[in-house]
Amino acid sequence: MYAWFLSLKTEDGGFRMNSTGEEDVRAVYCCLASAALLNILTPELVEGVADYVSRCQTYEGGIGASPGNEAHAGYAFCGLAALCILYDPRKVGDHIDLDSFVEWLSQRQYQPEGGFSGRTNKLVDGCYCWWVGGCWALLEAGGQPVLWSKPDLQKFVLSCCQAPRGGLRDKPGVKQDFYHSCYVLSGLSEAQYRYSFDGGSEEKHNKLGEWSFMYKFEVEHDEVVLVDDDNAVGPLNPVHVLPWQMGEQMHAFYVAVDD
Template identity: 50%
Template sequence: MPSGRAKVVVETQTTQLQAGAEDEVAPFFINLSALTSSQLSNLRSVGLVSEHGTAVRLLRAKHVAYLLTGLGSLSQGYVSLDSSRPWIAYWCLHSLDLLRSLPTLSGEPESPCGAPVPPDLPERVLATLSSFQNPGGGFGGGPGQISHCAPTYASCLSLLLLGPAHPSCYAAVNRGALYRWFLSMKTPQGGFRMHDDGEVDVRGTYTVVAIASLLNVLTPELRDGVAEWVARCQTYEGGFGGEPGNEAHGGYAFCAAAALRLLGRLGDADVGKLKGWIARRQLGFEGGFAGRANKLVDGCYTFWQGGAMAVVNMDEQGLPPTASGVTEQVLEVGGGDDGVDVSEVQEATPSAGNLTFDQGLLQRYTLLCGQHVDGGLRDKPSKMRDYYHSCYNLSGLSVSQHTLSEDGKPVVYGDPSNVVAPTHPCYNIRADRVEAALEYYKDAVSDHASLMKE
């Protein structure tokens, strides 16, 4: 039995499923340096190993090409995601931004790799998302659809990550109407509804707090009672459920931790129990995270759980609520075999990094099990690639490389060229995009009375 695999004493359906997951990923955990020349040649032919090395590589160009397909015409199979169009835009745009393939202030991508991004993409995104914004505030999932916290969050993040190069994206959001709509979603208990007459949970509450923070509309009236309500969603295990009394879940744990941190109130939760619950979700054999107790590894929790832990670790360092926890060192990353100089990064050894999980094992899972050889990332090797898992695998990869890194040197597993741009753990757009948005809106009207009239 390979090291790290579970030893089963009493067999149950849960242990059988876990054993199946371990059997599924085990063939991917190979010692590349021990392969024959013909085996290495095969891996080099698809780009997983560099021409002059034996370390796994991020399939940067292939991922860029795949992500661009999500920003064009989609097949009829995507009709079920009609109300998630802002999410598809966000998943693809943010992933491209982490891969440094979106235009910067100069109008050119930082590190062009693979298929070029269409020059009219920002204008098309702006036109599309603007058509989803409702006069009464907030964004729907498509034209004519009711405002909903989830597509509002995705729409605003998409516009803000394009804003530094295209300021019209900043101006497109109707802050006053959005603020008034946010207030209308607030309940007397302190949580927020996802939409009119919708469910109240920490997703809606986090999305409101995050966007209100970025747009400088997080007034005392909006904040009142929110932290207390979120804290009541923590369970006996230490994680957070969607609402008080629900089972702890990685997505909700992230939403709760990030919302509390942005409110400056993470201390309202039992942080020690939260850390323990997240740490136990990292699986010792696979290296990736599961979303709940006794569940299987899934690549999306690379961010939901890894990001939640990063949020907690940043708070422990006493960083201000909107701080990113990253010190970016500009690295020239291209599509060639030279990649990044090894002196610019830290090797992801078991002792590397300052986050309370194994950053190297997590990256190993993403690079060896999460990547599809034709581009895009996935839940696990038996699953199909998709834009959602591409986004959150890459986001978790970014968190585990950059957050609280020493001397601005990212912790990188495999080839040094695997480094991606640093994301902000609380908002999950690039840290420099967050700084630009906070700077843009800092002098905008931000008091309750003015926003009610704007």
Template identity: 40%
Template structure:
């Protein structure tokens, strides 16, 4: 064993991404630890100290300091409002030019964060500017790319449809969406195995592409049997032995983002009963750590506030379907509000030691909204999920708009948008 370890350590510099060799740590048994004799210590268990384990030890320490503070769990909404208002009134810094293709996402994250905190904070003037920007990207009403001259992409189209959904149909913007063109484009991205390419000819395919396609189609009233053929089967085979879902079928690693995309898509298609829900709820529960109280996206990874929605939203969907509550909402809220807010900077960060950004601010706020409510389907509605069939009940002093966990949008906005096309 020692010769194998030595050989492994000598070869590690050749491995891409590895900065240093792991450190061997001997963990004695309980009896040996209590004896106090160094000579009696026998290597019963050998663990490896890695950058990840050291990072988590440091993170646990930082989280404990923050969690033990006497301050109450209060969302500093006015502080975060300043952060989210700024991009609509000031040019973004030059360093963010790399996000050019992510402009639709920026519109959605920032506008949705404001809307989730307070319906009136997304001003009519801003809604008008959003729809003006969107239809400059594609004057014909979709499908949409990341910016001018860029190929249409499922992620960009999903983000733009979401951004328009919270714009109250200003300037009749909802009727400017070219549903026929978008539907034909979605069909062109469809694969025989049920997957969707994210971009025609050059895009990858995984559960994210399916969710974007199914979400867009359901919101715009475009779900057809042809569009949904083999989609459920593709998703079923993405659930692996851990209980979560990977990006593609057959034993890809379970991941919080992929899992949400798969579960939300199955909910829309009315097929949650075709997966192993018990293993899925176990996997979601295992993503919440006792020390930090937040959620991680994969096994043996650090907590990140965005999984308050990707995993927390998955848990909320399962709760709505009567499978119980598989995360501790009170502790998750404590992690978000005590560990991911800063007194000196507005916005929400992913964990202590990092800086706030628009992505984590939006999904952190959605996570808080999930912790403040319970979810159930309207008993009068059966079979597949209807967007306006959620019953959302406050379980805390709610300070945010109720959100639909399948779509990551305020429930009232989603209902109006859905009914417009229904």
């Protein structure tokens, strides 16, 4: 797996999606997130990655698929989460213009719907409940203020994204699907909790003789924001979008294997 990851790495610090595929920030996030879970994140693998993500930030403040592309919420999460795998989330401002990023992100929630759009001048879409909401989770963990309405996003999910026959969807009038069900529910979770960062990291040597780590996030249960007690969901790991503690358990397993 490690050799395959390295084979996809490009000279400018990015990654390709596959051997003949496109290079973009999705690939960066997928590679780093997988490597962190597998305990094979090394300096060799991450060399130049932060600079690549920095070059993907656009004049609007968001992050595009690759340098020069339009800012898009899906890529914004991938870029921000990649930086949060590499660094303390309170330090991401060392690698992107954080004020510009927050300004762009704060413009994604629309009224009266309460949902998020993925790009400037686009309609709200259920999947951005996570792609935008997940960015807010990481920023809040890094000490940024809450500059959006968590109750309004929950109302959007409960009133607009539920399909009559089950599952969740982009918006009313659109069919439900697994993709939107996943990210709408993930966004609903993010909107019900507040995440913080404990400031520590766990460093372990792996079989490659290098270091690997899993940052430790905390969820503040005393700040749960619910608009309806019957629709409470569990918290997530805000980097890996996995059920709470699942990523940490996976990481610990591979640390033990290496030891």
